[in-house]
Amino acid sequence: MTKLRGIRYSLILLKIINFIAILFSSSLYLHATNYIIAKGQGYQLLEQLREIPSSPAQNFWISILLFGGILLITFYRMRQGTQEWSVFDKWNILEILLMLGVMMALSFSYNGIILLVFADIFYGSKEFSSSKDRRYWFAFILLSFIVLLVTNYDILSLVVQLPSLDAYIAFYPSSIRMLILFAKNALASLNMVVFIISLLFYILSVVAEHHRIEKELEMVSQVNTELNSYMALSEKIAEDRERKRIAREIHDTLGHALTGISAGIDAVGVLIDIDPGRAKTQLQSVSTVVRDGIKDVRGSLNKLRPGALEDHTLRDAVLKLVHEYQAISNLQVELTYDWDDVDLDVMVEDTVFRVIQESMTNSVRHGHATHMQISFLLEDAYVMILKDNGVGFDQLQVGYGLKQMRERVSILGGRIEFANRNGFYTRIELPKEKGGKIL
Template structure:
């Protein structure tokens, strides 16, 4: 983005400004000392600074070498360690060490390097959002600007005895002093201005990005709401279609069978006294109609079975269904199946399958769970435990899904209990029937 490019340009400008500043300050010490010696002002210098000064060559070479080392560490940290790692953190610590090494090598005369290092470290990280990171960054910011204030020569000279650069500059002729002071103050001011501009640019960028994220989250929330409404409407349409299909099945099978049975019984009622033999034949016809009706009803019920249960055992069908859920979502589902030697009738299998399917759907849709554990145990009853790590709810409201689950289990004599503590758990007991366990 353009704003980030501007920040990068400002960072490079700070590098150039600080390089010029370090070179300028160290050169002033070197040239001023030579000028003082050449003009026999050494005694006067010692009287004014009240301390034996360091070698100007030592000041020049150490400060520039430390600063070059600082630049190399910055380059390596930002180019070779782009991801936030421990090595990158240690290089940031090394940056701070080289910063103070350069600062002391320059006899505490230039503290603008603090802004450069602060900018380099601050702009290279993104983890500002956890409470722990917020505390660490707050401490870093306070320490940086505290160091900037305390490293001012007027403040620091009260604690540490060191030669003042202005004393050296005052030995030059007036015209030279004017030029040197202008460059010195210009570099300090320019360094501060570029830093403030870059910081303000970054703040504007961060605020703009936050607004964009908020807008995108709002749009996502609206889209999610519309999607939920669409799902609800789709479910309603599906239910209506299913009702109409079932109604047609009933009309085409049971309806015709019951009509035939009713007519046959009416005929038998009339014939039983007049022609008993004919009445028996009529009853035989009614019996055939009843058998055909039973076959049709079973055929209709088989059509209504879950697709996963067709030509599969209950365990295989559950594993297939749960595997599909895991592939389509972030859910991690653990199935403990201990009913291998149990032979349920189709009605029980359908109910158990639908109950587990509804529970997993609720965990994903309402509880926002990431893990679900399903245990199918054989005790005095068949026990089905479904536990997730979702949000849960102390006040459980029986919506369509939970109500339908309870009603389905009641058909096979089962009972269910729900708990919303520490996620959401469903405990189901299904009574055993003789002959189910092999």
Template sequence: MVNSKNFTILRITILWLNFFAVLFNASLFLYTTNYVIKSQQSYQLLAALQHVPDSPSKIFWQSMFSFLLLAAVISLRHDNNYLKNNPQLANLVILLEFILAVIVFIALRMTYNGVFLLVFVDFLISNRNYYNFRNYPIWILVAAALLIIFLVTNYSILSYFITLPNLTTYLNFLPAKIGSPLIFLKNFITSLNLVLFILILVYFAVYQLNQENEIQKKLALADKANVELKNYAALSEHIAQDRERKRIARDLHDTVGHALTGIAAGIDATMVLIDIDPAATKKQLAKIQVAVKQGLKDVRKALNQIRPGALKNYTLEDALKKMLKEYADISRIKINFTYQWGETDFEKTTENVIFRIIEESITNSLRHGHASEVTITCSRTAKQNYQLQIQDNGKGCAQIKPGYGITQMKERVAIINGQINLDGKKGFITTVEIPKEGETND
């Protein structure tokens, strides 16, 4: 099963394998040199090497110390939570690991380059959650760098340009029954390190594919949940609207219906009394007048209950600013608002219409137009009528098909004898002209 824990096991495995490889190669220099000295073959070794060999003890301790330092840096980076959560800083540590790998390579007199595979594996495992197959440039650069390093650090290639000690030459001075197994073991460790590296690459590729599949599944689930949420929101909105209609119908029935019923009955009585008793008729008309005034109060009370809450405690300008600020804070949309109507006192119905049209327009700009900026201008026309213009930078709509929201806006504008114009060619522009009669006359 491909999981993150297995990466830790693979990293530790290749780390220990490289430790054994460095220890083995460094020990070979030390062991074979001591054997040559004891068997009095020093002259023959010098002649075969064509190079004055370095101190085997120096090679051993330099190699082991530099590799232990490399292993310590690798372990520290994986155990340090701060580095785990800061990939850029962790990559700087990877650079330090590469420098230490070069030191190990030089300390072993360039006879073993498997430490570079160790550093590359460490890079893969450390960044498996930050890079994926969609980051092709990164992987191409890393793979190309690895290929170049391997070509440059290969002993067969380097030996053409630099005089290097050949470890196989050292081993040839040992007895065949000892030298041959050691040569085999040396080649086996090098090959095993390369095979393990290839297996880790394959495992890493499978892991990344699984990650991609998991991401695709989660995105599909998120899309499904998003669709269901939209459907639920639409259903909830429909239910809320239906409840609101029923509530308004009840209020109007209880107020207007009862008032009109009483007025109708009073008028019937007046028609009977008008020719018989004019004085009683006047009293009856006074009662009807009281009923009409009370009916008007009840109607106004019912209409005020459906009035936007912001308009109850603020002026139109302040209410609009408050509403627009809330939209901007929640959606992060930029709203430019210009109010040039001064202290105009509109009728409550007109204020309701203006408020609802702006509210509906911003909602449409976000939901359908995916706009990032909306400009709202409240100005006067040449005829001194009131003009409201709402323009967004969304995707617009070449052919406008009125939905529920636009239909409601048109109906609201018609109530106040206004005109509305919609333009979706460049973004979406809603222009409403309100006659001057929309002001309160009392």
């Protein structure tokens, strides 16, 4: 904030200095002309001038009025607040034309106004607010330097016939002449110093802004690292909970069933020689326990199914998953589903759903993808292709999620392939026949 205030104050000071310098130069032409005429040295002046000058009074008012137009444009910009203008805006072009008019009215005896106009356009144009548009920076600075060089009286007078202010000053007494030259050079030097100070304030503000952005990026990176650690820990906790839940399900179903079966078979082994009838009855009881155990196992497997598949088809479950991810992230998913007439086993549906779920999670979390294609195709096998526009990989790091995907697909006799194709690419092939295997 202090640096921006410094730029604003520097611009105000530049306006004041340039107003004084223009008033000084135009008044000097007017006063010197009257002084020379009063001394009766008009003829000597015309002999020294390379061209007959225009009316000094007329030039005085033209230069003051044109500079007033420049001030009105700068004040208008200030009233607009933070609005940024294009470098090719009509107000910028008008400001440059007014600047040229002021210098022509002063016979190019003062060109420091270029620094004021340069600063006003440079600090107020949107093309210069970003370091990305460096072509504008270079072109504008080069153009300003050329204009500053070309409008220098000593250079321009070699090409164009111009009345020299020094010729007018030469008619004053030496003491007054020295004061005039001192004031003229002091104003030009002060104008340059203030302009350089304004540039320093601007550079400091840009550096401070870069430091602020770097700090914010570091904070974001730190938060992202902590979030990834938290997510990894959450996955581990969820994995442990899932294992414990499965262990409880096995204990409550298979554990009790197998214990009963073991005890029943032991009893049959004792009774088969003593009382075959009771042994047969005991075998029927064991058979009942086995059937009940199978029912319990099926019930446990249904509990382990993804919630989205409990009351929905695979297509509906995938669509629900896609909508959920699109709602909570920037990921847009393009779905192609050609499996409408396919009757899949429950285990296959579970595997397909889990694979898609893991792929979408990886695309958002690790790939930072914004677009993903999911295709369910029918070829010689059931084919799934998942491709995103994320960062991809140079060397594949197989973590827990990808291992689980491979294991699930392998259990079904399928094949899974990972590749980097302008993003993460996954191709899965599952056999159409139960018990088949993709080679």
